[in-house]
Amino acid sequence: MTVDQFREILRRDVVEGAKALLGATLVRGGLTARIVETEAYRSDDDPASHCFHGRTPRNWPMYLDAGFAYVYFNYGVHWMLNVSAHEEGDGSGILIRAAQPLSGLEEMRERRGTELDRNLLSGPGKLAKAFSLDGSYNGLDLLCPSDLSQIHLVPPAEPAEYTATERIGLAIGKGHDYPWRFVDAARSEWASR
DNA sequence: AAAATGATGCTCT
């Protein structure tokens, strides 16, 4: 799949985009990982979305065209990486929740302070820490082939088989029962619990 | 195995 085809999928529908993101490769420098767990957050009718109440100084990258990074700080502790979806002006996005480490494992172990590879990227905060992501990555185009310096996504070779479940950590009545969390069925051992 | 807890800080009301 080409980068342009991939961006078009993300542009069309955030839920389909969350499924399509499974199997994509996240790259930053010598670090690479295969995405195995995602969650869709839709702007207009999803109470759990940061954009449910409209545009704010924090969530502006979600309103960019599909394929841009929204990196925000949460719980006073963790950075989270999201990929914007839908067209410019729509605040939908996809949270990258977990990945399978492929290269740069030693650097990841060092940053995460663990030797257990299974725990390196098995959660959104863990992934951001292992990749050393912070607010400076906010608003970057993750699919721009000419800007490979910082961070980017490589589209999957083929669609992954997935299982859908309820999203994690949401209050009841706030869209907690939407089945918008997707896990790569063949690699669930790398997902969060 | 599951539940409780504390750390920690930014955003929006």
Next chain:
DNA sequence: GAGCATCATTTTC
């Protein structure tokens, strides 16, 4: 001032 799209550690069954 409340509420988080969390994690690691400790405590309890």
